[in-house]
Amino acid sequence: MIPKPTIPVPSKKILVVEDNDVIREGLAQHLQIDNYLVVQASNGNEALRVLEKFKPDLILSDINMPGKDGIELYAEVRKNPRLITVPFLFLTADNSPQSRRLGRELGVEDYLTKPINHQDLLSTINARLLRAAEVEVAHIGQAYLETVAVLVNAIEGRDPYTRGHVDRVTRYAVWMAEELRWPEEQIRMMEFGARLHDIGKIIIPDQVLNKQGKLTQEEWALMQQHPVAGEKILSGISHLQAVRPYVLYHHEHWDGTGYPEGLKQREIPIEARILAIIDVYDALSTERPYHPARPHDEVMQYIELQAGKYFDPDLVVVFQGVMKKRCTQGEKK
């Protein structure tokens, strides 16, 4: 889970639009004392000029002003894609049901009625800023998922065996992370790591990737470059940094005979030690160009045999427990 934003945020910028100089100055002073950065405008037209160069975190505007009034200003602000998500609070002496209804119909976030109580002003502003921050965090979360989906499609489009493999490996990986009681954020990274572990196969030519039968020595050497290539791709994506160990080390072996670095035992990050077991389990239990699908029990026997050789023996025990539990619950595949 992405960390919750904290509020109040002292450096937030507020645009105060009010034609009455005394009220506007008073509001600005109060907000500055509370560490907000305040920019002032005395009517809608002036506010729009300010907004051409300045994007506030929140707009606080009077309704009745000479020239462009607050309602017209609001409509203009919402038409501008750059400002569409900026919270907008109305400040009004006019608390009539008609004007409240009009504001509500327009989608105005809130009203503050003059004279303004300082505490109400701060708590309303903070609540709106918090809401805006939560929406932004949700969008970032969505952006993570979309990036991962694009990358996964890039692999799956080329390798017909990858599609189901990626989905299943991801499912088993999440089961393992849950069994190990990892925190939610780590489980999420495990999910991304499982989805993206073979992203480096993008560099492998089709005739090698989809070759029926044994690879030549050169082809095999090329294939072995996929963890390093994948890690290189992800190194440029700031929000996927935590996924790099899954990609780089998922072919390392507990006894040091794996690649690319020949790491041993706990030198291998736990994320990759888990993924190594799951990757092999799924590869063996499903049909590939070079072998038929093997039955579950046979594959589990092989995994047990490799505990302490290819795989972390403690994690093999966890994997056996997970598969036993989930298979009995009928969740497998």
Ligand SMILES: [Fe+2]
């Ligand atoms: Fe791989």
